[in-house]
Structure formats: structure tokens, C-alpha cells
Amino acid sequence: MYEYDAKQAEVKRSELFDSWLFPHGIDFVDSQAEENYRARVQRIIDAINLKEPDRVPVTPTFSLFPILDNGITAEEAMYDYDKTNAAWRKTLKEFEPDAHTGSGVTMSGPLLDALDYRQLKWPGHGVSPNHIYQFVEREYVKTEEFYDHFIEDPSDFMLRVYLPRVCPGLSPFEKLRPVRESICYYMDLFKNMVVWGLPEFQEALEYIKRAGNEALKWATKVKEFSLWSQSEGFPLMRASAHAAAPYDVIGDFFRGTQGVMLDMYRHPDKLLKAQEKLVPILVKMGVDGAKASGHPVVSLELHKGAAHFMSDEQFKEFYWPGLRDVMIGLINEGIVPMPLFEGDYTPRLEVIRDIPPRSAIYWFETIDRKRAKTLLGDVACFKGNVPITLLNTGTPKDIENDVKELIDTVGEGGGLIVDCGIWFDEARHENVKAMVEFTKSYGVYRR
Amino acid sequence: MHDDLVTKLADLEEEEALKIAKRRLDENEDPLSILDDARKAMQIVGKRFESGEYFIPDLVYSGEILRQITEMVKPRLTKSLDVKRLGKVVLGTVAGDIHDIGKNIVVFMLDMAGFEVYDLGVDVPPQRFVEEIKRTNAPIVGLSGFLTLAFDSMKETVEAIKTAGLRDKVKILIGGGQINEDISKYTGADAYGKDAMAAVTIAKSWMGGKRHV
Numbered sequence: 282m283y284e285y286d287a288k289q290a291e292v293k294r295s296e297l298f299d300s301w302l303f304p305h306g307i308d309f310v311d312s313q314a315e316e317n318y319r320a321r322v323q324r325i326i327d328a329i330n331l332k333e334p335d336r337v338p339v340t341p342t343f344s345l346f347p348i349l350d351n352g353i354t355a356e357e358a359m360y361d362y363d364k365t366n367a368a369w370r371k372t373l374k375e376f377e378p379d380a381h382t383g384s385g386v387t388m389s390g391p392l393l394d395a396l397d398y399r400q401l402k403w404p405g406h407g408v409s410p411n412h413i414y415q416f417v418e419r420e421y422v423k424t425e426e427f428y429d430h431f432i433e434d435p436s437d438f439m440l441r442v443y444l445p446r447v448c449p450g451l452s453p454f455e456k457l458r459p460v461r462e463s464i465c466y467y468m469d470l471f472k473n474m475v476v477w478g479l480p481e482f483q484e485a486l487e488y489i490k491r492a493g494n495e496a497l498k499w500a501t502k503v504k505e506f507s508l509w510s511q512s513e514g515f516p517l518m519r520a521s522a523h524a525a526a527p528y529d530v531i532g533d534f535f536r537g538t539q540g541v542m543l544d545m546y547r548h549p550d551k552l553l554k555a556q557e558k559l560v561p562i563l564v565k566m567g568v569d570g571a572k573a574s575g576h577p578v579v580s581l582e583l584h585k586g587a588a589h590f591m592s593d594e595q596f597k598e599f600y601w602p603g604l605r606d607v608m609i610g611l612i613n614e615g616i617v618p619m620p621l622f623e624g625d626y627t628p629r630l631e632v633i634r635d636i637p638p639r640s641a642i643y644w645f646e647t648i649d650r651k652r653a654k655t656l657l658g659d660v661a662c663f664k665g666n667v668p669i670t671l672l673n674t675g676t677p678k679d680i681e682n683d684v685k686e687l688i689d690t691v692g693e694g695g696g697l698i699v700d701c702g703i704w705f706d707e708a709r710h711e712n713v714k715a716m717v718e719f720t721k722s723y724g725v726y727r728r
Numbered sequence: 729m730h731d732d733l734v735t736k737l738a739d740l741e742e743e744e745a746l747k748i749a750k751r752r753l754d755e756n757e758d759p760l761s762i763l764d765d766a767r768k769a770m771q772i773v774g775k776r777f778e779s780g781e782y783f784i785p786d787l788v789y790s791g792e793i794l795r796q797i798t799e800m801v802k803p804r805l806t807k808s809l810d811v812k813r814l815g816k817v818v819l820g821t822v823a824g825d826i827h828d829i830g831k832n833i834v835v836f837m838l839d840m841a842g843f844e845v846y847d848l849g850v851d852v853p854p855q856r857f858v859e860e861i862k863r864t865n866a867p868i869v870g871l872s873g874f875l876t877l878a879f880d881s882m883k884e885t886v887e888a889i890k891t892a893g894l895r896d897k898v899k900i901l902i903g904g905g906q907i908n909e910d911i912s913k914y915t916g917a918d919a920y921g922k923d924a925m926a927a928v929t930i931a932k933s934w935m936g937g938k939r940h941v
Binding site: 407547671 | 742782786788789792824829875905
């Protein structure tokens, strides 16, 4: 278990807050943009510190919303990055949120095509042109293929088992000798080179090259938009990095939802051991990404720990310890973890409050707001949780009523960021407008 | 001894439950009585889920134990288990959405509760629901969806059922991650179930205790 190091965490966090406030390499278009940028970041930092900002920050987390709202199909957007960025520019200018997550969420069609990636379906590949890409739920790796191998050597497992299954062009990698066996004598290294001369391995290298080219083109455009948005005064909500709950990683990518559930009964020790192995990997991914972005916030999208998805006892044994370790590991490096608690987390509030105060943003989809304020008010910044159902089907009046209730219940004393309860695609334009505008007018602390 | 299987399966003691089932088969017991005990155990599992004692992983695990018992017993079956069916349900994940975890749990629970379920799978176009309702004469339709795009797909499916002149012949139940009362109204469905047991309870109430074979 990771120990919280308060002193180190505070020093490092304050460095990362500074690099967020004063971003490296950003030429602001004018002094107003610079002033807006800083006021917006400060507002969010105050909320993280559980202090009252000038007003409640509002950071609608757009998924495909800028695309669909500007009359572009998901398919067009995935294949035409300039169109995507133009739609995002228009949306940011119009809604003027306090922060955003960047256009990368739209993803790249050409990259997915080049990879023929098996864990997603996307427009034109199993999903209609108007719909967002979707995860393909499956047991990708069986128990006996996963735990012992992963626990012994995660990198070898990824290279020779996982990647060949989800990226079909890498299937020859199943026949590779483990890289760690290129030792003892030069001959072992030379012998291991032989396979790379075989046609199927050379094809695999071509496949990587094609995917690499597409990934670079896409990342360049995502970066272009990110720089533009900051120069215009719109901060990013988070670093270009992810961490996750170890249980979710095992369930999502390897064992499947059903598989990992059964593992809780049949292989509890291995499930915990694999999580232990994952913790430092996930922490490092978050830390490296945050440092590269000069941004303190790292998001963790949580999928399988909500109420009903397991009992409280199972949550305390199989989900929370791994997730908490990852968060503490990040916090010690000055990072502010931002878990998105998908589903209902009301029954988990007592457990998840066990985190150092003023260190995290808790983004809720479904939660008893009053209980959350009582139990987390002096612990973590609350983000969310305007219902997606209301944004998609309600009226601006419904939204105003909901945001009012949210600010009245959670906003007192600070520690609130208004957002939808989840990434959103099809929301009604006027409802998103109402969420942003009403927060800006009603959420003022200091007049 | 019979109670043993019921208890062990209901308590999710996999090894014990399988051992007892195997022993009873080896002793040439009627395979139907083994299946009947398994069914009784699953009713207990359902009740425990409803009361909040069991959670989704418990349902999944009990289903997995049941699957193994059924596979063990199958080769010895000479006739099928004569289960009184409560009624037919046509069910699927609506167009555009490929998620099926929730839907599969609902199918499983409805099946355990005695419904005859016609599972259309995922990404089911409205017309496919209409065809299946016509083919089976099912009085209940279940629409599942995890993503928010499902709101409109559900609405379109309800419309298609209406256009086909079937709306007053069926009751429509919706459910899934983001679904609530507002979405039930938005789509024109008759009700929404917040979880698999709620779906079973609503479906049962619609059958009004009548049995349809």
C-alpha cells in the first residue's frame, strides 16, 4: 500500500499548478485571453483547494457534442481533423467554458483503420456514421493465459499475448521469443533476430509504420487545437494522460466484465496480485503524462465499481484498495487525480472519502448530492453531475432548476465544478447553453 | 440430499454444488429432478438479489454454476423440463448500441423467472423488433441501451411498433445505464426497470398472473 507523503505532494502540486497557470510555449492572442485563461485556471484550482473561487467553475465535458452540434457526422469528424478542430473552435467560442478536454476524444478513423483495432467499433466499421465509437466487450484473454504471465512479466504479456489479439497485424508477435531471452551469449540475440526477416514479421513492421504515420498526423492536429485553445484563453481540464482503477483495466481489456467478476470468486489472490503489479505502471503513466503536459490533473474513468456492480465487501476488497493506491501514488507526485465515478456511487461515499483532503476532483455521474457534500465537503472537489438525460431531453428551465439545486446543495464554501455527469454527445444546444450561462450568473461567490 | 444442491447453488458454493450434481447423476437419479433443484436455487438467488443481499457478480457466478450443471445433465435428458411459461418477451439492445452486459442479465433473469425470451442481440433495428413481435405474438417488448444515443433509438423503435399497428398489443419496457423515468416518457415506453429484478417484477405484473404457453 502506498503511504501519503503530504510534504512532497504539496511541493510538487504547487509546481504543477504553476505550470498550468503559466503554460510553457503558449502565445496568448491578446491580454484579455491571457487574463481569461488565468482566471479560469485559478477558479478550478480554488475549487480543488476547497476554497471559494470568484464563482463556481463550469466545464462541460464535450465528447462528440461539438461535432454533432455543428452538423457534422461522427464519421466525417473521425476522418477530417480540420473539420473536427473547426467545430471545436466554434463550440469553445460560443460556450466559453472554464476548461475543456480537447478534440482528441473524437479519435482517428485512419488510425483505427490502419490498426484494424479489435476492441472498438467505429463509424463505418460496425457503427453508423452518426454514432460514437464503442467498446467491444469480450473475454479477450482467458484466466490461465492472463494471471501467471502478467504477474511474472507484464511487458512480455502485452507484447506477445495482448497486442496480437487486439491489433491483428501484430499476430506474428505471438511467435516471438521473449525479449528477455536475448542474453547469455551474442548468439542468442542474433538467433532472435531471425524471425524479423520472415515475410509475416516484415509485414507486421509495415503495419506498425502505417499506424505510426496515422497516429502522428492525428496527434499533430490534436496538439494544434490544444495550443490554439489555450492561446485563446481556454485552459485544458486535464493532462494528456490517463490512469485507471486496476480492477477496471483487468476487466475492460483482458478478462471481460463477466470474467473479472468470476475471478473474484475463483482466483481472488491472483486478481489482487495482478492489481498490485498494475499500480506502479498506472501511476507512472499518469505521472509521465502530467509532467509532459505540464498539467496537474489526470483522469481515471471508472467502469466497474458502481453500486450493483459488486457488493460493498467486494468493493472494499477488490476495487478500492487498488484505485486508492493509484491515486495516492499520483497525489504524492503532485498530481490531482480526477476519477469519473460512472454509475451510482452513493453507497460507496464512506469508503471513497478516505483520500487526502484537497488532493482530488471527484466527478460523479449519479450521487446523492447532499450526502456527498456531507461526507466529501472537506475532502474532495465535487464535479458534475447535471444528468445527461436532462441535457438530452429536458428544457433550459429544467437545467436551470437542476444547476440551482446543485449549487445550493454542494456549492457552499467552494469545492464544486459544474459539469454534466459524463462525457456527452447528443445534448440539446440550448440546454448546454443554459448549464453554462446559469452557472456563470447564479454561481457567483463574491460580488 | 436434494436440499443440499439447492442450498449449495444458492450459496454459490461452486465445487460443492457440482460435486452433488455429479453424484446424483452417477446414482442414476432422474436428471429432471436435478434441474428442478437448480431452478429452485436460482429462485433463491433472484430473491437475494432483489433484497440487496446479492449483487450482479453473484448473479453471474450463479449463472456460471448453473451452466455447468445443465451441461452435465444434458446428455442424460430424455425429455425436456416442463416449465410453465409465464409469457413471451422480445428483447434486444436498440439500434446503434452494441452493449449487451445489462441485456444479457435481464434475459437470464427473465428466463429464470419463467418467461420465454426471444433475444434479438445488439444493434437491433426497429423493424427487426416489429417482425419478431409479429412472429412470436409476444405481449412484452424489452428495449435495452447503454449509450445516450439509445434514447432516440428507443423512441424510433416505439414509433415503428406504433406504425406497424402493434402498439396496443404490447407493453414496452426499457432499461440500461442512463435510462430513467424521463427517458421512459421521452421514448413513449410503458415503463423502465432500474435493474434486472425490476424488469422481472414489471413483466410479471403485466402478465397479471396469467400463464401463456
